Amino acid sequence: MVKEDIKRLVETKQARVGVIGLGYVGLPLAVEFARRGLRSVGFEVDTRKAESINRGESYIPDVPSDALASAVGDERLHATTDFDELSSCDAIIICVPTPLRKTKEPDISYILAASEEITKRLRHGQLVILESTTYPGTTDEVLLPMFEAKGLKLDQDFLLAFSPERVDPGNPQFHTDNIPKVVGGCTDDSTEIAALLYGQIVKEVHPVTSARVAEAAKLLENTFRAVNIGMANEMARLCYHLGIDTWEVIRAAATKPFGFMPFYPGPGIGGHCIPLDPHYLSWKARQHGFDSRFIGLAEEVNSRMPEHVVALVTDALNDDRKSLNGARVLVLGVAYKKDIDDVRESPALSIIDRLRAKGADVRYHDPFVPEVRFDDAHTVAGGEPLQNVPLTEEELRAADCCVIVTDHSGVNYGQVCALSKLIVDTRNALSRDLRRDSSAKIVRL
Numbered sequence: 001m002v003k004e005d006i007k008r009l010v011e012t013k014q015a016r017v018g019v020i021g022l023g024y025v026g027l028p029l030a031v032e033f034a035r036r037g038l039r040s041v042g043f044e045v046d047t048r049k050a051e052s053i054n055r056g057e058s059y060i061p062d063v064p065s066d067a068l069a070s071a072v073g074d075e076r077l078h079a080t081t082d083f084d085e086l087s088s089c090d091a092i093i094i095c096v097p098t099p100l101r102k103t104k105e106p107d108i109s110y111i112l113a114a115s116e117e118i119t120k121r122l123r124h125g126q127l128v129i130l131e132s133t134t135y136p137g138t139t140d141e142v143l144l145p146m147f148e149a150k151g152l153k154l155d156q157d158f159l160l161a162f163s164p165e166r167v168d169p170g171n172p173q174f175h176t177d178n179i180p181k182v183v184g185g186c187t188d189d190s191t192e193i194a195a196l197l198y199g200q201i202v203k204e205v206h207p208v209t210s211a212r213v214a215e216a217a218k219l220l221e222n223t224f225r226a227v228n229i230g231m232a233n234e235m236a237r238l239c240y241h242l243g244i245d246t247w248e249v250i251r252a253a254a255t256k257p258f259g260f261m262p263f264y265p266g267p268g269i270g271g272h273c274i275p276l277d278p279h280y281l282s283w284k285a286r287q288h289g290f291d292s293r294f295i296g297l298a299e300e301v302n303s304r305m306p307e308h309v310v311a312l313v314t315d316a317l318n319d320d321r322k323s324l325n326g327a328r329v330l331v332l333g334v335a336y337k338k339d340i341d342d343v344r345e346s347p348a349l350s351i352i353d354r355l356r357a358k359g360a361d362v363r364y365h366d367p368f369v370p371e372v373r374f375d376d377a378h379t380v381a382g383g384e385p386l387q388n389v390p391l392t393e394e395e396l397r398a399a400d401c402c403v404i405v406t407d408h409s410g411v412n413y414g415q416v417c418a419l420s421k422l423i424v425d426t427r428n429a430l431s432r433d434l435r436r437d438s439s440a441k442i443v444r445l
């Protein structure tokens with residue numbers, strides 16, 4: 001029985017684990033398996049990433065190079081672009097991107113490409129797990145038929161499961177090993193063995209009855225965040241019109257010890273998950289004739305926040321008898337959230353583009369991001385790349401307006417308050433004391 005074969009290999013730590021896609025999700029996972037005594041092989045299409053891993057040099061901030069180097073040095077981990085090595089793996093975990101098409105429909109082409117590589121080498125005795133976030137049904141409806149078309153049978157020859165990734169880049173408290181892992185197999189055997197495998201590296205595994213439940217659970221988690229952030233953003237705009245301090249309102253409401261969970265407004269949502277994942281769910285719902293209205297509404301509210309931030313800057317300059325056209329605007333932070341280097345879907349891109357389209361001279365400072373590039377989807381203003389500028393006294397004094405888009409911890413906000421003329425703070429990054437002592441005019445979201 002395939003179940004017993006893989007079980008024995010996992011329990012004796014002889015199982016070889018292949019991880020396809022070594023990005024924010026895949027690299028920490030591959031390193032964790034190696035750290036726990038299993039042998040892991042990382043598969044990449046990007047040769048530079050594979051070479052960097054094999055030199056023991058990490059390009060993911062949450063993976064320290066010394067942990068990577070020790071796994072590589074102990075011959076517990078190596079990376080390759082040669083997919084033939086898949087046949088030597090007992091478990092294969094797919095961690096490739098799941099973006100959206102321009103039409104906002106799911107683009108599962110990376111999952112298909114990885115699955116085709118697996119299909120070519122699939123053999124008796126392998127467990128395949130999909131971790132990429134995707135719509136409910138992908139594992140059953142897309143992967144399973146591909147693998148079975150090879151003539152191999154689920155449960156007799158191979159096992160197949162879905163287990164969503166929940167990694168939170170830059171979060172110092174939660175890492176791979178202390179984030180509970182949901183696991184749903186296409187069969188009971190698949191669930192059991194996938195859960196056993198993850199049990200080697202995470203403290204808590206939560207098995208569910210099917211891959212679809214696991215796929216839907218991940219989308220519920222991220223849709224929950226998108227909808228609640230949308231609510232907070234709507235509240236911020238509402239409070240702006242009513243002249244009430246949103247942040248004080250949220251702080252007060254959050255003192256309720258039950259039935260309330262604080263979410264905070266911001267310049268818009270970013271990253272590879274929250275802006276994208278709900279579309280996977282609403283797309284699948286539409287296939288079944290169901291219109292998911294909360295998702296649509298959250299998308300509408302959240303995607304208008306960059307426009308609102310630009311309106312705050314324009315109004316604040318106007319109060320000072322200045323126009324945005326020709327103003328020098330310093331954007332503080334371009335990553336989609338604090339203390340990380342990821343600019344995917346960052347609202348900063350849209351804010352910068354809108355400011356430039358209105359004639360502003362935009363510069364940015366972000367200690368994590370040396371350069372930002374604008375793809376066609378993100379620009380109406382020409383899309384010239386921008387380079388990080390150091391946060392000097394001259395830079396702060398020369399800016400007509402500073403816009404805090406990302407509240408990185410390492411920025412000297414005291415200096416920002418002391419030297420700026422005007423600050424638009426979209427993250428409530430400036431403490432009450434800093435605001436009180438500042439000579440700058442401060443506008444908060």
Ligand SMILES: NC(=O)c1ccc[n+]([C@@H]2O[C@H](COP(=O)([O-])OP(=O)(O)OC[C@H]3O[C@@H](n4cnc5c(N)ncnc54)[C@H](O)[C@@H]3O)[C@@H](O)[C@H]2O)c1
Nearest residue numbers: 021022023024025044045095096097098113114132133165
């Ligand atoms: N980044 C997060 O915080 C996060 C959190 C939870 C879930 N997820 C989900 O995990 C998945 C991966 O996200 P990520 O942030 O790690 O993406 P990423 O872009 O950081 O990494 C993906 C890697 O896969 C590689 N790749 C692409 N096609 C490949 C192929 N056919 N074979 C081998 N490698 C291939 C890319 O070169 C890249 O290095 C997505 O579905 C995402 O939604 C991401």
